[in-house]
Amino acid sequence: MNDVSVVVVDDEPLIRSGLRAIIDAEPDLTVVGEAGDGAEVLAVVRRTRPHVVLMDVRMPAVDGIQATRLLLEGVDPAPRVLVVTTFENDDYVYDALRAGASGFLLKRTPPDDIIAAIRTVASSESLLFPEAIRALALAHVSTQHPTGLERYQLTEREQEVLRLMAKGLSNAEIAAELILGVQTIKTHVANTLAKLGARDRTQAVILAYESGFVSLH
Amino acid sequence: MANVLVRGSTYLRWVYLLLGAALVLAFILVDSALISLLNELRLPAVLIGVVVVLVIVVPPVVLGLLPAVREVEGIAVESLLGVHFEERPLGPARTWPQRRRTTTWFCLHLVAGGFVGVLSTIVFGLGAVLLAAPLQSRGSHELIPGIDYTVHARWTDYWMPLAAVVAILALLLLSSAIGALLAYAAPRVLGPTPAERIELLERQTATLAERNRLARELHDSVGHALSLVTIQAAAARRVLATDPAFAENALAAMETSARAALADLDHVLGLLREDRRPGAEKAPQATLGDITRLVESTRAGGISVAVQREGRLEELPAAVSREAYRIVQEGLTNAIRHAGRPADQLEVALSINLGTNGLRLELTNPVTAAASSQPARAGGGTGLAGIRERVAVLRGSVEAGLVRDQWRLAVTLPVAVTTKGRP
Incomplete structure (x- = not known):
């Protein structure tokens, strides 16, 4: 890699x-820049063009959610954002994922x-902490009025792939499960994300949960 | 019925009524002395009637109006009548409505207690005689002047002890019933009114909200410190061999933030403990006189504190002195939390100056550039808000901010009364 x-x-x-220090100790990972607030992130990212941004959620001026939004709208290609938080039950985390x-x-x-998380997010081969994302969605999503995903017109195969993505399966695992080639799965994943207008697997899975397409229970 | 007789509450309630009776007895002794004095004055009968009523009614009513009676009755009612008030413990009367209600209750206690006391005296006084009647010699005996009883030395004599036992049982039932009535009435008459209950609830809610805030703040600050320690420790372990200098710095940072977290924990738990102590509102709070202890405990954390005092601080009004202590306490906590440097490199200068312009408190400490560029961490600044609130109440002024590389907190509190004591 x-x-x-x-x-x-x-x-x-x-x-x-x-x-x-932790990241730089890995031969294949390098910290190319730091920012002390969300307000500085855009400039640092434009200058350094990183693959991944580790983003604190709570910051004094511009918080992590806002900064994530700014990054994804203002930088092309946008880096992957990995939100870093002190507390698991932080309401901001789900907001950041939605952002x-x-x-x-x-x-x-x-x-x-x-x-491992940085590598996973950089490769975007599989969903990071599928169980934790499901738990967060469970706490934040109201399943009163499921809208479904009909309007995105996913094929049956793509729907299957989306369900397996929500379970946290990597492309290779999905390929094994469906007895298809990894390259085929990659295409299905790419098509699914494109149809849903999702930036990555996390966005697609959140959409799947919020629409009621994948049951939370 | 048998149930009533074996229940402990029956006897406790009887004791409560007898306490009322004892008070009645004391009042009667005073009353009788006054009334016999009146008789000698040869006043008109109507006037004597009025004065007698006054003499009987006024002392209990006046006594009942004393604030402490509410507290004393509250304890007696809780422990003897088994009543639980919403306000616990029932404090001394603070308002006139409370005093009026207390005196109503007090009079009720005296009347009910006096009644049961008289009955008890009769039942037990005569009961003892009647119990022993069959054992006495044949013939007529005097029960009380004017009433005799006859002993025939036959089985029919046993109606007398039987009557005594029935009377005692009846007395206990009656006093249990009266006690139950009082227990029913106590929360309504003596306890807090609906308005007072609402106020009480509001105060409890405010306390809970405050504790909640403290808990959240603690959660944030300790969580922050522990995250920092975790990450620095993890980093130090990874680079121990390759970058010992980094590892050493990491250890220092961990030490500092762990120590600050402990100080914070200590501070907040102290506040919660103060809250929990019954009667905390009345407990003597620390004043500027206790500042030495505060400074010493701060120094124990490795921080150097230079103190400079001027003026007769002991002459400060207690309220100002208490608030000043709190302000210094908050100021020191803020300095520790936000200085952004290890405790053993933190130097705080504290000056307390009482002059003609009032009381002036000044706290300065150097801050690192990193800390000064971000003075308001999430959750931070509440300490300063607390200080502003306290100062506003005392109509003083606060200045807080960076002066060169020093964080400076200066508070002036107007003090009018103290200047007269100055030489």
Whole structure:
């Protein structure tokens, strides 16, 4: 795999330096920039063009949700955003995912898992922490009026692929499950995301949950 | 019925009524002395009637109006009548309606207690005689002057002890019933009124909200500190061999933030503990006189604090002194939380100056560039808001901000009364 470049955004310098040390210790990962507030992110990202941005949620001036929105609208191609939070039950996390973040990470996550999460998000081969995303959706989505996904006109195959994506299966795993080639699955995934207007798997899965297409229970 | 007789509450309620009776007895002793004095004055009968009524009614009513009676009756009613008030413990009367209600209750207690007391005296006084009647010699005996009883030395004599036992049982039933009535009436007469209950609930709600806020703040600040420690520790472990200097800095950062988190924990738990103590509102709160202890406990955390005091601080009005203590406390906590440097490198200068312009408190501490560029962390700044609130109440002024690389908090509180005590 190619080298993954990372920008670390956190208002606490010691969190930044800690994350930087953990990431830089990996041969294939490099921290190419830091920002102390959401307001600085856009400039740093435009200058450094990272694959992944580790984004703190709570920051004094511009918070992580707003900064994620700014990034995804203002930079092309947009980097993957991995939201970093202190507390699991932080309401902001789901907001950040809806705003377009590809996943989230707890600050207490062991360093090996932090590294693995960055690689997963960079490769976009599979959904990060499918169970945690389901739990967040369960807490935030009202399934009173399911709208379904009919209007996106997914083929049966694409619907199947979307369901398996929600379970957290990688392309290779989906291919094994459906007895198809990985390349075929990649095409299905790409078509599904395109039809849904989703930036990545996380967005597609959230849409699947919110529309009631995939049951939360 | 047998149930009533074996229940402990029956006897406790009887004791409560007898307490009322004892008070009645005390009043009667005073009343009788006054009334015999009146008789010698040879006043017109109507006037004597009026004065007698006054003499009997006024002392209990006046006594009942004393604030402390509410507290005392509250304790007696709770422990003897087994009533639970919504206001616990029932405090002394603070308002006139409370005093009026207390005196109503007090009079009710005296009347009911006096009644049961008289009955008890009769039943037990005569009951003892009647119980022993069959054992006495044949013939006529005096029960009370004017009423005799005859002992025939036959089985028919046993109606007398039987009557005594029935009378005692009846007395207990009656006093249990009266006690139950009082227990029913107590929350309505002596306890807080609906308006007071609402106020009480509002106060409890405010306390809960405040605790909630403290808990949330603690959650945030301790969570932040622990995240920082976790990440720095993880980083230090990864680079220990390759970058020992980084590891050393990480250890220092971990030490500082863990210590700050502990100080925060200590501070908030202290506040919660103060809350929980019964009668916390009345408990003596720390004043500027306790500042030495505060400074010493801050120094114990490795922070150097230079204190400079001027003026006769002991002459400050207690309210100002208490608030000043709180302000200094909040100021020190803020300094520790937001200075952005390890505790052992934190130097705080505190000056307390009481002069003709009032009380002036000044706290300065150097801050690092990183900390000064972001003075308002999420959840931060509530300490300063608290200070502003306290100062506003005392009509003082607050200045807080960066002066060069120093964070400076200056509070002036107007103090009018103290200047007269100055030489």
